[in-house]
Amino acid sequence: MENFPESSSKGTKRRRNEDSDAGNTSSLEDDLTFTDTSVALRIMRAQFPHIQKGSVEPFILKSQLYSSVKDRTQVDRELESLRRDKVLRLFKLNTGQDDHAVMFLDDYLNQIDRVVKRMEGKKVEEYEVFGWLKTHVLDSKLETGIEHQELDTKWFSVLRMVFLMQCSLLSLGGKVKDSHISVLINAGVLTRQLIDPNMYWFSIPNIGSHLKGIVQGRKEIISLLSRRRYKEMMLSSLEKKRLRTSPLDVRFHLRDLIGSGHLRTDQAPTGLIIRVSKD
Template sequence: MSKRYTPYGSAKHAKKSKYVPWDKSSDSIVPEDVRGGGLRAALVHLSNLYQTQNGSTVLPKVAMKHQLYSVMDSRTTVDQGINSLRENGDIKMFKTSLGTDQYCIMFTLDYIEHVRTHFSTENSANEKEKTSKISKTLLKFITEVVPNSSDVSLDKKTLFDKFGFQDSDITELIKCGVLNLRDAGSWWIAIPTAGHFLKLLRKGRQATLQIIRRTKYKELNQSELLARKPPPSIKLGLLYHVHDLIGADLVKCINATTGVILK
């Protein structure tokens, strides 16, 4: 029989309980140094998680904003920390098509490196020619605009008056995938290859939920789930998706005598 439990993130019990599902070493899905390292450590851990597990170097080093709620026990701390890191220019936040408040987060330097690598690799196999293959417009965007803007979108006044871009430059940046149209006269800052990443995230999310739903009581021990061989549709690793499901409130965490149960 399970112990009395509090669903993680419950507003009703948030002040009464500091319990997080992985605070016991036997069930921890977050390394101790990450748990004690604050928001920056959590971002580093999550953004590298599927790359280190699956050897992916093509996809960007991305963490989802809501995943941070699965690592830290205070959502307020997460939100305040994100705002601080954004204002300091340490991170970039990106709007996604997954739903309200589901944003991608990248360290600014990782984003710049991802853009450089993506277009250099795409355009040239010669190591010495890679940097020169990035257009002047794109290079200006990642060296002048990206480090000096904390917003998730940019308007025409900023791009044209402050940074000196022209209509042809905007067209090129959209083609490169670093800008997406928001509305007339404004654009979302975007991640090249983000569409592929979000497709993998969406498929993996549904597949992981399906594993849990197919059990008798639609609940599964967290350790048992992570010990399973993931189906082919899960490309980012089960652990990455467990953080995704918990942070997005798609499962409840139950502290049972047998360990953490995902329901």
């Protein structure tokens, strides 16, 4: 298994920024396709747009992997292997029915640490719930969602030991308080499923503005191409466009739209052409 650099070290962050800056100077045509999922993940992670406001650790959309690795079955198989090996986590997004984000586990834990840092000074029982999540839930629950009952089961033994030592009333027996789960929801670590109120999705804190950008960026690029006579544009020209509605760059959206089937590519003597896919 390939070892990916941890995102928590300053040196790694500096190298990531350098890789990102270097990657943004090259054309998407130079690295549109990859031989395997691990290579695609590493490159896309390095090329994740650097955004000052609403900082979020790099994430990759599954649709972007589909655009770069032609065999979708291979992508799914390799993602599953990396997920089981606890290299990365997958997250269900509310931007589309089949939208999923991929984030390396080190990056995700670092993202949670940012939330914890902002909560310094609040009540201990609220503050410590993040530690219980990282140690006793994320390590064993690798799926995208979790049931309310599972949260109670996985945390109860931990909570009981902690509060027994503190002579808490929980030493008499009990369960995880709803306030603990509410803290995680408010922090953006969990989101409640609308269909089943007893189910939660694991989510990425601070990703809200980026999710809005994904939806709006898709619409802006499709609209831009649809207004052209043949609903197409040279990739080299399209990459130079600056989006008005999304903090994410054009390359990020093009990979997403190609992988989801909304756009397609055609090779021409003058370079790669991006076209709106016909219904």
